[in-house]
Amino acid sequence: MKKDKKGQLASQNLLAWSLLLPSFIILGIFVFYPMVKTFILSMQLTDLMGNPIKFIGFKNFLNLFNSDSFGTSFTVTLIFVFFSTTLTLIMSYLMAVLASQKMKGIALFRTMFSSTMGVSVTVASILWLFMFNPQIGLFSKILTLLHLPQINFLSDQTWSLIAIIGTTVWMNLGFSFLILLGAIQAIPQDLYQVADLDGASWWMRLRKITIPSTSATIFFVTVVTLINAFQTFGQVDILTSGGPDYHTNLLVYAIYQDAFVNHSVGRASAQSVILTIIIMIFTMLQFYVKNKKGAKNAN
Amino acid sequence: MSIELQHLKKTYENGEEVLTDINTTIENGQFYILVGASGSGKSTILNAIAGFIPIDEGAVIINGKDVTQLPPKDRNLSMVFQNYALMPNLTVSENIVFGLAARHTDKDIQQKKLREVLNLVHLEEYKNKKPGNLSGGQRQRVSLARALVSDAQIILMDEPLSNLDAKLRAEMRKEIRSLQQQLGITVIYVTHDQTEAMTMGDQVMLLNEGKIEQIGSPLDLYNVPANTFVADFFGSPAINLVDVSIKNDILELNNTFKIPFNFENVQGKFKLGARPENIVIKNSGQLKGKVTHIEPLGDGTNLEVDIGLVEPFRIKVSEQIHLMIGDSVNFDILPDKVLLFTLEGNLIKIGQSELTVV
Numbered sequence: 001m002k003k004d005k006k007g008q009l010a011s012q013n014l015l016a017w018s019l020l021l022p023s024f025i026i027l028g029i030f031v032f033y034p035m036v037k038t039f040i041l042s043m044q045l046t047d048l049m050g051n052p053i054k055f056i057g058f059k060n061f062l063n064l065f066n067s068d069s070f071g072t073s074f075t076v077t078l079i080f081v082f083f084s085t086t087l088t089l090i091m092s093y094l095m096a097v098l099a100s101q102k103m104k105g106i107a108l109f110r111t112m113f114s115s116t117m118g119v120s121v122t123v124a125s126i127l128w129l130f131m132f133n134p135q136i137g138l139f140s141k142i143l144t145l146l147h148l149p150q151i152n153f154l155s156d157q158t159w160s161l162i163a164i165i166g167t168t169v170w171m172n173l174g175f176s177f178l179i180l181l182g183a184i185q186a187i188p189q190d191l192y193q194v195a196d197l198d199g200a201s202w203w204m205r206l207r208k209i210t211i212p213s214t215s216a217t218i219f220f221v222t223v224v225t226l227i228n229a230f231q232t233f234g235q236v237d238i239l240t241s242g243g244p245d246y247h248t249n250l251l252v253y254a255i256y257q258d259a260f261v262n263h264s265v266g267r268a269s270a271q272s273v274i275l276t277i278i279i280m281i282f283t284m285l286q287f288y289v290k291n292k293k294g295a296k297n298a299n
Numbered sequence: 300m301s302i303e304l305q306h307l308k309k310t311y312e313n314g315e316e317v318l319t320d321i322n323t324t325i326e327n328g329q330f331y332i333l334v335g336a337s338g339s340g341k342s343t344i345l346n347a348i349a350g351f352i353p354i355d356e357g358a359v360i361i362n363g364k365d366v367t368q369l370p371p372k373d374r375n376l377s378m379v380f381q382n383y384a385l386m387p388n389l390t391v392s393e394n395i396v397f398g399l400a401a402r403h404t405d406k407d408i409q410q411k412k413l414r415e416v417l418n419l420v421h422l423e424e425y426k427n428k429k430p431g432n433l434s435g436g437q438r439q440r441v442s443l444a445r446a447l448v449s450d451a452q453i454i455l456m457d458e459p460l461s462n463l464d465a466k467l468r469a470e471m472r473k474e475i476r477s478l479q480q481q482l483g484i485t486v487i488y489v490t491h492d493q494t495e496a497m498t499m500g501d502q503v504m505l506l507n508e509g510k511i512e513q514i515g516s517p518l519d520l521y522n523v524p525a526n527t528f529v530a531d532f533f534g535s536p537a538i539n540l541v542d543v544s545i546k547n548d549i550l551e552l553n554n555t556f557k558i559p560f561n562f563e564n565v566q567g568k569f570k571l572g573a574r575p576e577n578i579v580i581k582n583s584g585q586l587k588g589k590v591t592h593i594e595p596l597g598d599g600t601n602l603e604v605d606i607g608l609v610e611p612f613r614i615k616v617s618e619q620i621h622l623m624i625g626d627s628v629n630f631d632i633l634p635d636k637v638l639l640f641t642l643e644g645n646l647i648k649i650g651q652s653e654l655t656v657v
Contacts (some may be wrong), residue, residue, distance in 0.1 A: 190384035193351055198398035198449070199372030208397070212388035 035276075042269035050265040060270035070271070072246040073254045076161055080250055081229040084168045088225050089218070091169065092176035097210065099177075100184040110181065117174030121234035128167040129154075129239055157247040160240050164248050167235050172228070176221045183217035184210060223286040227279050251275050300327050300362055300452040300485050307347060308356035309340075309509075317343050318354070319509045325487060325502070327452075330479055333489045334496040334532075335506035341489045344506075345455050348487065350374055361453070377446035381458040383438040385430040391441050392417075392426045398449045416448045419478065436467045443475070447482070454479075456488045460495065472499055493533050497521070505529055527570060527644035536575045536601055536613040538638075543571045553608050558585050560634060565648065572638035575601070575615035584629030588612065590622050604628055 042060055044052035064070045099110045116124070131138040132153040140150055153163045191209050200208070211218070233252045236242055242249035242257060249257070251271060259268035307321040317340050325331045333341040346352045348359055350371040358367045366374050377398070385394050392413055399409045417423045420440040430438050439459055446454045459475070460468045476499050479486050490496055496503050497517045505512045505520060505528075512532075513525040524530035530538045544551045545567065550560040552571075580602075588606035600620050603611040614630060622628060635650035 188382060188384065190380040190382060191386060193349070193371075193378065193380070194384050194397065194445075195401070196351065196371040197349065197374075197376060197378055198401040199370075200397070200401035204401055208386055208389065212386065215388075 038269045038272050038276075041265055042273045044266050044269075046265040048263045050259075050263070052266075056266075060266045061274075064267065064270055064274075069246045069249070070254070073249040073251060076247055076249065077230065077251045080161060080165060080168075080232070080248075081226060084165045084172065084229045084232075085222060085225045087165070087169045088172040088176055089222060092173050092221075093180055093218070095173070095177050096180035096184050097206065099181055114174045114178045114181075116171055117178065119171065119174075121171065122238065124171045125167060125235045125238035128163070128170070128235075132163055132239070154240050155244050157244055160244060160248045164232075164235050164239060164250075167239065168229065168232060171235075172225055176225060179221055180214065180217060183214040187213045219289060220286070223282055226282055230275060230279055301325060302348065302362075302453065302485070302487070303360040304344070304348070304357070305360065306357035307344065307354055307359070309343060309347070309352075309354050317509050318347070321357070321511060323504060323511070323514055325485060328483045328485055330476065330486045330488065330499055330501045332496045332500035332503045333487065333506060334491065334493065334503055336491060338508070339506040340509040341491075341506050342457060343509075345457055345487060345489050348374075349376055349378060349455055375451050376453050376455055377449045377451040378455040378457065379439070379442050379446050379459045381461055383430070383435075383442045383462075385438060385441055385445075387430055390427050390429055391422060391433070394430065394441055395445045395448050397445065412448050412450075416444045419447065420444045435463050436471060439463065439471065443478070447478070447484075453485045453487070456486060458490055459488075461490075461492070468495075475499070493535070497533065505532060523646070523649065524572075524638065525646055527572065527640050530572050530638060530640075530646075534574055536615060539571075539573045539575065539578075539610075539612050540640075541571050541573075541608055541610075542568065542642075544568045552586070553606070555607060556586055558632075560637075565639070568642055569647075570640040570642060570644065571632075572640060573632045574636065575613040576617075577633045577636040578612070578614045578630050579633065580614065580616060580620070580628060580630045582629055584631040586612070586631065587627065587629050590624050590626045590628055593622060593624060595619060602628070604630065 041050075041052060043055060043057055045054045045056050045059075046052055095113050099106060099113055119127075130136070134140050134150060134152055137153075139153060143150055151159055153159045187210065191213070192205065195205050195209060231252050232250050233256065236248055236250050236253040237256075240248040242253050246254075252275065255268045255271045255275070258264050258271065302325040304321050304323050304325075307318050308316075309318040310316050321340075321344060333344055335341045343352065347354045350359075350366070350369060354367070358365050360366070361374060361376075386397065389397065395416060396404075396409045396413055399412065413426075417426055420443055422437065422440055422444060425433060425437060425441075430441065433441065439462075442459070456475075460471050463471060472495060475486075488495070488499065496505075500517050502514060503517050503520055504514045507528055513520055513529045515523075517533075520529055521533050524533070527540055531540065541552060545560065545565055547566075548559060548561055550556075550558045550571070552558070586606055588604040588611075590602055591605045591611050592601075592603035594601040597619070599615060599617045602614040602616070602620075602622070604614060605611045612630070637650055638646060639648035640646055
C-alpha cells in the first residue's frame with residue numbers, strides 16, 4: 001500500500017516535469033540563454049563578427065558612461081518615456097471619460113478611439129512619415145495655410161523627438177483607452193447617483209469617484225506604457241533612424257545600431273543589460289504594488 | 300413633505316410596460332413601502348421619484364411642486380442604496396459630508412452636522428476608517444448617516460438591508476424605523492421582503508408587473524387582501540388557496556369534503572383563502588389528511604397536510620405537537636376568518652360577514 005503511494009507520487013512527478021519540459025526548452029533557448037549570453041558579452045571585447053576576444057570586466061559600461069552619444073541617447077530616452085507615457089495617459093483617460101457616457105452613437109466613438117490598436121507600428125510610422133513630409137505632408141500644408149514658417153519635423157533636433165513622441169502617443173492611445181474605458185465602466189453606478197442627488201460638479205465626480213475607483217488600472221496602464229516606451233524601435237527606425245545627431249537615438253535603437261551596424265556587440269550588450277535593469281525595476285514595482293493590493297483586498 | 304405620484308407610466312423600448320398608471324400620495328412623516336417581486340417596478344418608481352430615469356407620462360409632485368422635469372439635485376432628496384454606494388477611497392467622515400461639500404456648505408457647519416449624525420448612528424469611533432474596514436451593517440449606517448446629514452426631509456431607500464445577514468437585518472429594521480420616527484422624516488422604502496414591509500411600514504404599496512395590486516396599512520393588506528395575489532404575498536407560511544363550490548350553505552371541497560358553512564345567499568364556485576394560523580387541529584375536525592411535512596419551531600409547529608388537493612394544506616399551530624410524517628390528522632377551518640375570492644381572484648367576502656371594504 002505504502003509502496004503504491006510512493007510509486008504514484010513518482011509518476012505524478014514525472015508527469016509534471018514532462019508537462020513543464022516544453023516551456024523550459026522554449027524559454028531556455030529563446031530567453032534564458034540569450035540573457036546569460038548578453039550578460040557575458042557585455043564584459044567582453046568582441047571582434048567584428050561578434051565573437052568574444054577578451055574579458056574586460058566593466059570596461060564596456062565605463063566607456064558607455066563616458067560616451068557623448070550614449071549620454072544623448074539615454075537623456076532623450078528618458079525625455080521620450082516621460083512625455084509619451086504622460087501624454088498617452090492623460091489623453092486616453094480623457095477620451096475614456098468622454099466615451100463612458102451613455103448617449104446615442106457613443107459606440108462609434110468608442111470604436112474610433114480604440115482603432116489605433118489595430119494598426120501595426122510599421123503602418124503607423126509610414127502614415128506619420130507622410131504627414132511629416134516637408135513637401136507633401138499634412139503638417140506642412142497646415143503651416144502654409146496659417147502663413148507660418150515651415151518646420152523640418154524629422155531633421156530638427158527638438159522637433160524630431162516631438163514627432164516621435166506624437167506618433168507613439170497616437171499608437172498607444174487605442175490600447176490604454178480601451179483598458180481605462182473598461183475600468184471606468186466597471187465603477188458602480190450608484191456612486192454617481194449619490195453625486196447626482198448632491199449636485200456634485202463634473203470635477204468633483206472625476207476627482208472623488210472616477211479617478212480613485214480606477215487607480216489600480218491607471219497604475220497598470222502607466223507601467224505597461226512606460227515599459228513599452230523604453231522598448232520603442234519601429235517609429236525611430238522608419239521616421240528618423242536615430243538622427244539628427246543621436247537626438248532620437250532611443251536605447252533600443254542605439255543597441256541595434258551598435259550591434260548590427262557598428263558591429264560592436266560588447267557595447268550593445270552592455271546597453272542591453274542597462275535597459276534590462278531599468279525595465280526590471282518597473283516590473284518589480286508593478287508586482288510589488290499588485291501584491292500589496294491583493295493582500296489588502298484579502299483582509 | 301408630501302409626495303404625489305400622478306399617473307406614472309413607463310414603457311421600455313422593447314414594448315415592455317414597467318409602470319402602468321401609478322397613483323399614490325405619500326404623507327409627511329410616513330414610512331411608505333414599495334414591495335413586490337423583482338421586475339415588479341418598485342425600483343423604477345423610486346428612480347423616477349429621484350429623477351434618475353425619465354418617465355413617459357405622469358407627474359411627480361413633491362410638496363405641491365411639480366418636479367418631474369427637475370434634475371435629481373433640485374428635488375431635495377437623499378438616498379440609501381442596497382450596495383451602500385460609499386466611496387471606497389474616502390473615510391467615513393468624508394463620505395458622510397460628501398453632499399455638504401458638493402453643495403459648498405460652510406466647513407464649521409459640516410463638522411457640527413457630522414458630529415450630530417455620527418452620534419445618531421453610533422459611529423463616532425469609526426469616523427476615520429475607510430468603508431473597506433467596516434462590516435456590512437456599519438457601512439449601511441454610514442450610508443444612512445450620509446442621507447440624514449443632508450437635511451433632506453425625504454429619504455429614498457432601495458433595499459438597504461438585503462446585503463445583511465438575518466440577525467443584523469432585524470436590528471437595522473428597528474433602528475431605521477425608530478430613527479425615522481424620532482426625526483419625523485418621510486421615507487420611501489423599496490423591498491422584496493414581506494417581513495420588512497409588514498414590520499416597518501405605515502403604508503404599503505404592493506406591486507406586480509408594474510401595476511398596483513393594493514395600497515394600505517400592513518394589517519389591512521394582511522387581513523383584507525384585495526385579491527389572491529396580495530393574500531398570497533403576505534404571510535409565512537403562505538395562505539391556503541383552494542377551489543371550492545358553495546351551495547345551500549354547504550362548502551364543497553374537492554368533491555370529497557362537504558362542510559356546512561353559513562354563507563348567506565352566496566352560491567357558486569369560488570376560491571377560498573385560509574391563513575395557516577386560522578386552522579385548528581382537532582379530532583372532530585371535518586377535514587382529514589396525511590402529514591407530509593413538519594417543521595417544529597419551538598414556539599409552534601408548521602405542518603403540511605395532504606388532503607388530496609393539488610397543494611397540501613399549510614397549517615400553523617402555536618404549540619409543539621408530536622406528529623410524524625404519514626400520520627393522519629383532522630382539522631377545521633375557522634369560519635369567521637375565511638377569505639372568499641371570485642375565481643378571477645378578487646375578494647368578495649371575509650368570514651361570514653358582508654364585505655364593506657374594497
